[in-house]
Amino acid sequence: MKKVNVGIVGITGLVGQTLLEILEQSSLPVDTLYVYASSRSKGKEVAFKGQTIIIKELNEDSFNDPLDIVFFAIESDLALKYAKIASSKKIYVVDNSSAHRMIEHIPLVVPEVNSHVLKSSDYIVANPNCSTIQSVVALHTVHQLFNLVDVDYSTYQAVSGSGVNGIEDLERTSQGLEPNFYPKTIYNNVIPQIDQFLENGYTKEEMKMILETQKILASKINITATTVRVPVKVGHSVQIKATTKENIDLDKLKNAYGKIDEVKLYPSNDYPTPLDASGSNLVHIGRIRTDLNYPNKVLLWTVADNVRKGAALNAVQIGEYIYKEFIK
Numbered sequence: 001m002k003k004v005n006v007g008i009v010g011i012t013g014l015v016g017q018t019l020l021e022i023l024e025q026s027s028l029p030v031d032t033l034y035v036y037a038s039s040r041s042k043g044k045e046v047a048f049k050g051q052t053i054i055i056k057e058l059n060e061d062s063f064n065d066p067l068d069i070v071f072f073a074i075e076s077d078l079a080l081k082y083a084k085i086a087s088s089k090k091i092y093v094v095d096n097s098s099a100h101r102m103i104e105h106i107p108l109v110v111p112e113v114n115s116h117v118l119k120s121s122d123y124i125v126a127n128p129n130c131s132t133i134q135s136v137v138a139l140h141t142v143h144q145l146f147n148l149v150d151v152d153y154s155t156y157q158a159v160s161g162s163g164v165n166g167i168e169d170l171e172r173t174s175q176g177l178e179p180n181f182y183p184k185t186i187y188n189n190v191i192p193q194i195d196q197f198l199e200n201g202y203t204k205e206e207m208k209m210i211l212e213t214q215k216i217l218a219s220k221i222n223i224t225a226t227t228v229r230v231p232v233k234v235g236h237s238v239q240i241k242a243t244t245k246e247n248i249d250l251d252k253l254k255n256a257y258g259k260i261d262e263v264k265l266y267p268s269n270d271y272p273t274p275l276d277a278s279g280s281n282l283v284h285i286g287r288i289r290t291d292l293n294y295p296n297k298v299l300l301w302t303v304a305d306n307v308r309k310g311a312a313l314n315a316v317q318i319g320e321y322i323y324k325e326f327i328k
Helices: 014-025 060-064 076-088 111-117 130-146 164-174 204-217 250-258 308-327
Strands: 004-009 030-037 045-048 051-057 069-072 092-095 124-126 148-157 222-229 236-244 263-265 283-290 297-304
Touching: 004 014, 004 308, 014 030, 014 045, 014 308, 030 045, 060 076, 069 076, 069 308, 076 092, 092 308, 111 130, 111 204, 111 308, 130 148, 130 204, 130 236, 130 250, 130 283, 130 297, 130 308, 148 204, 204 222, 250 263, 250 283, 297 308
Parallel strands: 004 030, 004 069, 030 051, 069 092, 092 124, 148 222, 263 283
Antiparallel strands: 045 051, 148 236, 236 297, 283 297
16 A cells, blocks of 8 residues: 655644644555644644654745645645645645635535545645535535525534634633634624625625535535624534425435435434534534425534534545545
8 A cells, every 4th residue: 555645734723733633543544744834833743643743844845845645724825825836746735725715627625525526637625614514515415315496504603713813712701801803702692703794795704605615516506694603612503594496305315314424413303512513523414304384495403523524624535535546
């Protein structure tokens, strides 16, 4: 079995640390791991499979290292700069930032939904937005069975979706201090604004969910979204209302979900919460029911660990697919 050299760019952040943890458990046969961060972290150490790995400073020469696959967990401007360098050296880049998601020729991938779009020449692959990932896992099955026409999202997104800054702001405001990061106090509150407002009245986060869902499902279905930050550390929840061409057969839908390894289906008298999903690699689905007046409308409640399946895990799953199909 051919082994691969793997890199993590942004090792010190929340997603970078989770990438490291998931790679330890991954089927990806890592020969040498290279980890990169800013100059502030140069020389520090991380542990990986019993080895001590020294953090290297990220710069343009980093991609002279003999890498096969590199995972980016950095800001969009840096991702744009360094992905271009890495991909030019035929290193596969899996980018967690939003930088490449809506570039037409760059695949945006949730492996259990649309891994078939990947080609060996795709040296940059975009990892979707956290709340989009869990949503399209649920919607893909609905679309296959009943043909989606319209989707309405309402999200309840944990503060870890903002990284360490979000977690610190929750802790800070819980002590009665003014927020440093969010526009309003997040403790004991909800904030119906994630990212900046746009001229159309939607936020950037809402438009990410709309456009990314359409790209992943390869369908211009009508989508609306309201994204809300809630005072939960880990675990995004998304309430989905989907309209389809055909009437919904709930038994058929539930049976289909029950056959998906990456999904945990809850019975009608139970439901998932963020605490249930925290630390889990699965998409948790419950509260499945049809609209009382329209048999072609279905409502779903989905929950997932936004740092794992919503970011690091999905990225590693993309890396595993690249290895299996194009490197092995």
